[in-house]
Amino acid sequence: MSLAHNDQIISLSACAYCADLNPVEDGVVKTPLQAIWASAASGKCESCIVIRDAIIECVPEATIGNKASIEIRRAILRQFVEIVVRFGETGRSTILDLFVTNDIHSPWRSVRTGVETSGNTISLQSFRNVETWISNCVETHTACRLDEASILPSKVLDLVSNAPDVVLCETRNKEARYCCLSHCWGEARSITTTTSNLGAFKMGIPFRALSRTFQEAVIFTRKLGVQYLWIDSLCIVQDDEEDWQTESTKMASIYARSHLTLAATGSNSDLGGLFSKQAKVTLKGVYRDGEIYEIHARPVIYHNEEADFPLLKRGWVFQERLLAPRVLHFGPQEMWFECMEKVDCECSGIFGDSWERYSTGQEKFLSKLTHQRALADSALPKVSRRWHAIVEEFTELGLTKTRDKLPALSGMAQQIQTLRVGHYLAGLWSDTLVDDLLWYRLDPSTATHPEKWRGPSWSWIALDGPVKFFDSPHFLESSSLIRNVGSTQILKGVFVDILDSSTRLLSANTFGEITAAHLRLHGYIVPVEVFDAKGRSNSSKSSLGRTRSFGRRLRQTTSGTKPSYEFRFQGQDELTTYIFSADYDLCAHDKDFGERTYFILSVAEDENSDDYALVLKCIQSAMNIFERVGFYNTKFNRYRTPEHLHLFNEAFKKSTPCEITLV
Numbered sequence: 001m002s003l004a005h006n007d008q009i010i011s012l013s014a015c016a017y018c019a020d021l022n023p024v025e026d027g028v029v030k031t032p033l034q035a036i037w038a039s040a041a042s043g044k045c046e047s048c049i050v051i052r053d054a055i056i057e058c059v060p061e062a063t064i065g066n067k068a069s070i071e072i073r074r075a076i077l078r079q080f081v082e083i084v085v086r087f088g089e090t091g092r093s094t095i096l097d098l099f100v101t102n103d104i105h106s107p108w109r110s111v112r113t114g115v116e117t118s119g120n121t122i123s124l125q126s127f128r129n130v131e132t133w134i135s136n137c138v139e140t141h142t143a144c145r146l147d148e149a150s151i152l153p154s155k156v157l158d159l160v161s162n163a164p165d166v167v168l169c170e171t172r173n174k175e176a177r178y179c180c181l182s183h184c185w186g187e188a189r190s191i192t193t194t195t196s197n198l199g200a201f202k203m204g205i206p207f208r209a210l211s212r213t214f215q216e217a218v219i220f221t222r223k224l225g226v227q228y229l230w231i232d233s234l235c236i237v238q239d240d241e242e243d244w245q246t247e248s249t250k251m252a253s254i255y256a257r258s259h260l261t262l263a264a265t266g267s268n269s270d271l272g273g274l275f276s277k278q279a280k281v282t283l284k285g286v287y288r289d290g291e292i293y294e295i296h297a298r299p300v301i302y303h304n305e306e307a308d309f310p311l312l313k314r315g316w317v318f319q320e321r322l323l324a325p326r327v328l329h330f331g332p333q334e335m336w337f338e339c340m341e342k343v344d345c346e347c348s349g350i351f352g353d354s355w356e357r358y359s360t361g362q363e364k365f366l367s368k369l370t371h372q373r374a375l376a377d378s379a380l381p382k383v384s385r386r387w388h389a390i391v392e393e394f395t396e397l398g399l400t401k402t403r404d405k406l407p408a409l410s411g412m413a414q415q416i417q418t419l420r421v422g423h424y425l426a427g428l429w430s431d432t433l434v435d436d437l438l439w440y441r442l443d444p445s446t447a448t449h450p451e452k453w454r455g456p457s458w459s460w461i462a463l464d465g466p467v468k469f470f471d472s473p474h475f476l477e478s479s480s481l482i483r484n485v486g487s488t489q490i491l492k493g494v495f496v497d498i499l500d501s502s503t504r505l506l507s508a509n510t511f512g513e514i515t516a517a518h519l520r521l522h523g524y525i526v527p528v529e530v531f532d533a534k535g536r537s538n539s540s541k542s543s544l545g546r547t548r549s550f551g552r553r554l555r556q557t558t559s560g561t562k563p564s565y566e567f568r569f570q571g572q573d574e575l576t577t578y579i580f581s582a583d584y585d586l587c588a589h590d591k592d593f594g595e596r597t598y599f600i601l602s603v604a605e606d607e608n609s610d611d612y613a614l615v616l617k618c619i620q621s622a623m624n625i626f627e628r629v630g631f632y633n634t635k636f637n638r639y640r641t642p643e644h645l646h647l648f649n650e651a652f653k654k655s656t657p658c659e660i661t662l663v
Contacts (some may be wrong), residue, residue, distance in 0.1 A: 015045040021081050021098070021108045023072050033068035033087075046293075047108070050098070050283050054297035055085055057281035059094045062087035080112035082300065095300040104294050107287040116296055117346040119280040121335050122216075126346065127223065130328060133337040133344055134260065137326055143340035143372060144325050149175040150257035153250065155235040156228040157205075159218055166210070166218060168193065168201040168234060177259040178228035181217045182320045182327070184311050185233065185400065186269020190214065192233045195240055205234070211270035217262050220274060226259060232316075249509040252323055252411030261324035263317075266332035268310035274330040301333045303349040303362050312364055315399040319411040322371045336365070340372045367393070375419065381490075383419045384432040388469035390416075391427065391439070395466045402450040403513060405461045410511035417511075424510060426459040426503050426517050433501065433519075434494050434604060438612050439467045440581040440631040444563045447584035456517040457627040458614075458662045463584055470633070492607040496523035499659065519662040523601055524655045528567040530598040530615065530630075532587045533579070563587065565630065567600065567615065569651040576647055580615050580632040597621070600632065601660070602652050610634040611648060616662070624660045 014020035017039045019029045033055070039048035051070065055062055062068045068087035075082045083096040099114030100106040118125035137144050152171035156178055159166055190211035193201055207215060214231060221229045237243040247254075255261060264274050280298035287293050302308075309331065311317050321327055326339045336345035343350050343365055350365050374386040394409055406427065413424055422431025429436055439460050441447055447465035455461035471490050500520040506513040563585045566577040587593045597618040604612040615630030634645065 015039065015047055018045065018047045018051055018072055020045070021047045021050070021072065022110045023074060023081065027073070029072040031070055031072070033062065033070060033085075034066060036070060046285060046287055049285065050295060050297075051083060053283050054083070054096055054098065054281060058096055058279040058297055058299055059085050059087070060279075062094070074110070079110065081108075081110040096297055097300045098295055098297050100293075100295055105291075106295065107289065107291050107293055108295075111295060114296070115346070115348040116282075117278070117280070117298070117301075117334050119278045119298070120275075121277075121330055122220075122275040126335055129344075129346055130224075130335065130337065133328075133339075134326065137339045137342070141339060141341040149177055150259075151175055152178055152228060153230050153235060153254045154247065156230050157218070157234060158227065159222050159229055160227045162204050163222075164207045165204045166207065166229075167204050168198075170202075171228075176228055177226050178230055179217075179221045179224070179226050180255055180258045180261040180320070180324065181214070181229065181231045181264070182261050182311065182317050182324075183213050183217075183231075183264040183270060184268050184272075184314055184317075186271065188269055188271055190233070190270040192238045193236070194238055198237055201234070212273040213264050213267060213270040216274040217264075220262060224260070230254060230258070245507040245509060245512070248407045248410065248512060249507075251319065251407075252414045255320050255323040255411065256325065258324055259326070261320060261327045263311060263321065263327050263329045265309045265311040265329040267330075276330065276332050278333045299333070301345075301347050301349060303345070303365060307331075307364065309364070313397055315394060315397040315404065315408045318394050318397055319409060322368055323411050323415065327368065338365075338368045340368070343369060375415075378419045380420060380431065383416065384429070384435055385471050387416055387429065387432075388436075388439075388471060391460060392466070392468055395460060395464075399464075402464060403452065403454065405450075405454055405464075406514065407509070407512050410509060413511040425501050425519075426455045426514055427461040428459055430498075430501060433498055434496065435471070435491065437603065437614065438631065438633075439469055440633070441465060441467055441583060442581070444565070444582040444585045445588075449584070449589065455514060456519065456663055457583070457629070458519050459517070465584075470635075490606055491604045491612075493605045495602045495604060496521050517663070520659065521601070521662065522657055522659050523603070524652050524657050525599040525601050525616065525660060526651050526655050527570055528598050528600050528615075529570060530565060530567045530586070530596075532593070533564040533566045533577075567598065567632075569600075569647070572647055572651070576644065578632060578644075578648065579636045580630045581636060582615070582630040583628060586629060598629070599626065600651075601626075609645070611645075616660075619663065624658065626660055626662055628662060 014022060017031045017035045023029045036048050036051050039045045040052040043049070055070075062085045065087070067089075068085065070086070071084040073082060073084065074080065081098060083098065084093055085096060086093045097114070099112045101116055102113055120126065152174050155168060155170055157166045158169045161167055191205070191209055191214070207218065210218065214234075217229060217231070236247045262274065264272065266276060267273060278298060280296065283295045283297060285293055309329075326337070329336045329338070334346040336343065336350060350362060371386070371390075374382070374389070390409075390412055399405065399408060409427070417424065420429065420431055422429040425433065437458060447463045449463055460467045498519070499522055500518075502518060503514045504516040506515050563582060564579070565582045565586060566579050568574060568577045590596065599616045599618065601614045601616055602611070603614055606612070611632070611634050613632040614628050615632060616626040617629045619625045619627055637644065
């Protein structure tokens with residue numbers, strides 16, 4: 001007899017209020033909380049008693065008032081049961097997880113087997129887990145370096161010499177173990193080291209003067225038996241530009257040589273702290289058949305895209321996490337640990353040995369493993385693809401200071417440099433420069449201009465906002481690329497020659513801020529008319545101010561609020577237009593958009609005859625100086641016809657190659 005049929009039979013005789021924790025497959029049982037309370041009070045339904053007691057202990061706020069209700073359902077894609085508690089005027093909800101441990105039999109078949117957690121990340125049980133994770137890593141993981149003393153950063157916090165207070169000390173190449181703290185500063189800025197208090201901090205920093213996050217980092221580091229702690233806001237003089245530039249160049253080595261990085265993953269500021277407590281309860285009783293039960297209940301611990309971690313949304317944290325040999329995350333519900341070979345959490349809900357991170361729903365938990373495994377293959381195409389994936393993830397994150405775009409990724413760039421011979425060019429690389437130019441934005445409205453110039457238009461660092469590459473893992477399911485995953489080159493033909501490329505650095509940091517950059521190319525450019533397909537303005541140098549029939553069908557499938565831009569080759573039928581990805585909202589940002597002169601630069605072609613091109617805006621015609629403003633690929637025009645592609649290629653046959661400069 002099938003499980004679904006069994007469920008239906010059981011449900012016929014089950015409690016009318018809770019279905020005996022066994023709802024029909026894909027079904028949901030909805031019940032007012034008052035009904036569960038009444039049923040539990042009668043003592044006739046053990047399941048209602050379990051639900052009531054779990055709610056009282058784990059979601060006590062739901063018991064206030066009489067508007068709360070519950071939904072008993074099967075977890076999505078799984079057989080076990082979960083309870084959704086809805087309460088309050090806004091319909092706030094909490095999902096409760098019911099489970100038994102491995103050695104306990106459950107009279108409810110729908111209750112899963114799980115791992116009990118302490119519910120308190122500073123408890124002895126949690127600390128024992130941490131000790132086990134670290135010792136296993138140090139003793140058995142070949143990819144994680146040996147846990148021996150390292151040269152300390154130039155300044156660290158000494159947690160022992162003046163306890164309970166701490167001392168900012170200059171280390172002078174001393175060797176010892178140390179921990180790092182990764183944290184969100186938040187709007188309410190906590191204590192920092194400046195030129196005015198540097199001398200006093202070298203004498204001592206009162207423990208009470210530290211923010212909650214800093215205090216708890218000190219407590220935990222001491223508990224680990226480690227004397228030194230590095231915190232960026234205290235170990236870098238914040239108003240000393242020279243010290244900041246010097247120390248930012250060492251960021252990669254500071255995290256890479258640490259014993260452990262403590263991550264305040266669940267806190268959005270330094271006031272949030274590391275430690276947390278989670279409601280939980282163990283329920284014991286006797287089932288109707290006389291069997292003794294022991295069930296654990298707690299709010300669901302998320303290990304998928306629903307998990308919300310403020311720290312992992314910050315740009316600086318990205319490289320801190322990937323470069324450190326070991327990271328201990330303090331989340332709002334539990335701790336989780338990641339190193340170069342493994343990911344573990346207190347409840348064992350992370351599938352840390354899964355290679356395919358793009359189908360588990362646990363991508364944010366597996367970033368470190370993915371990065372480490374990707375670096376195992378040093379072939380240039382694989383390294384280049386990894387860099388593109390890094391840029392994609394990094395550009396999704398936020399930075400408090402927009403000038404930090406390059407410094408916040410300088411450690412990652414320094415690491416990637418060891419795997420290739422090309423030099424770094426404002427977020428791109430000289431040995432894969434053509435491939436690196438092929439970035440694009442899914443939505444131009446997500447791009448924002450920094451207050452000050454930060455990089456050239458041909459680099460993704462020029463603007464803020466997420467970018468994509470065609471060869472990154474997110475795109476490998478494409479029918480046009482899947483065959484090339486293991487190949488040495490996705491592009492079949494390249495139509496530009498790189499004549500010269502250079503950047504001017506602000507400091508000695510090769511991977512840090514720049515003050516100027518240019519790219520000199522030799523290739524084919526063709527003048528085009530660019531227009532706003534949503535009709536917000538006239539086209540450039542033309543009367544095209546309306547949506548063309550070719551692109552209309554594609555735009556009807558996309559958001560109506562996204563800016564949409566197209567171009568048309570001069571001399572071709574005005575209905576023959578081409579959708580492209582603008583680097584930003586051209587019309588909104590440039591009041592003279594309709595008066596500009598635009599060109600298309602043919603860049604490359606892949607083995608499926610898909611074309612790659614850059615949309616350029618002329619800055620100085622006499623010297624052939626241009627800015628990049630967009631990216632074109634045949635894939636953007638999904639409803640194209642063979643004639644359409646033919647016309648695109650024909651436009652370039654009439655052009656003569658020339659030398660241009662991109663700025």
